[in-house]
Amino acid sequence: MTADDSYGRLDDDDYPAYTMGRAAEMLGTTQGFLRAIGEARLITPLRSEGGHRRFSRYQLRIAARARELVDQGTPIEAACRIIVLEDQLEEAQRINAEHRRAAPSDAPPASA
Numbered sequence: 360m361t362a363d364d365s366y367g368r369l370d371d372d373d374y375p376a377y378t379m380g381r382a383a384e385m386l387g388t389t390q391g392f393l394r395a396i397g398e399a400r401l402i403t404p405l406r407s408e409g410g411h412r413r414f415s416r417y418q419l420r421i422a423a424r425a426r427e428l429v430d431q432g433t434p435i436e437a438a439c440r441i442i443v444l445e446d447q448l449e450e451a452q453r454i455n456a457e458h459r460r461a462a463p464s465d466a467p468p469a470s471a
Contacts, residue, residue, distance in 0.1 A: 360418045361454075362403065371415075372382050372415060372417040373415045373417055374415055374416075375413030375414060375415050375418075376413070376414075376415065376416070377413065377414045377415070377419065378411060378412070378413065378414075379393060379411065379412045379414070382414040382418075382419055382422070384452075385419060386419065386422055386423055386426055387426075388422070388426050392422075392425075392426065392429075392435075393412070393414070393422060395435055396421075396422055396425050396435065397412070398437060399432040399435060399438075399439040400424060401421060401439040401442060401443070402414070402422060403423075404418060423453040424442055424445075425438045425439060425442060428441060428442070430467060462470055
């Protein structure tokens with residue numbers, strides 16, 4: 360990989376650029392919290408060649424949402440489930456919007 364390739368990855372939300380310590384510091388949480396949401400399978404950090412966890416910006420946003428819920432008193436397992444459901448709802452809404460855009464405008468609505 361060339362230096363140009365590496366710099367291009369800086370804009371990639373899925374590139375695992377952050378160590379466990381740096382991720383915890385950025386989120387103002389503990390490494391144990393990040394391990395717990397990993398064990399709950401909310402996020403799956405990539406492992407470096409040495410076996411160390413690496414997090415992407417996308418994963419840090421998810422972890423921040425989990426921390427927000429936990430800080431409000433939601434148990435960690437419930438917070439993880441809420442985030443998964445929020446993500447599924449967002450995806451379903453996106454798909455519905457695509458179908459509405461693709462549907463002919465003069466078609467009658469489908470009956471339930």
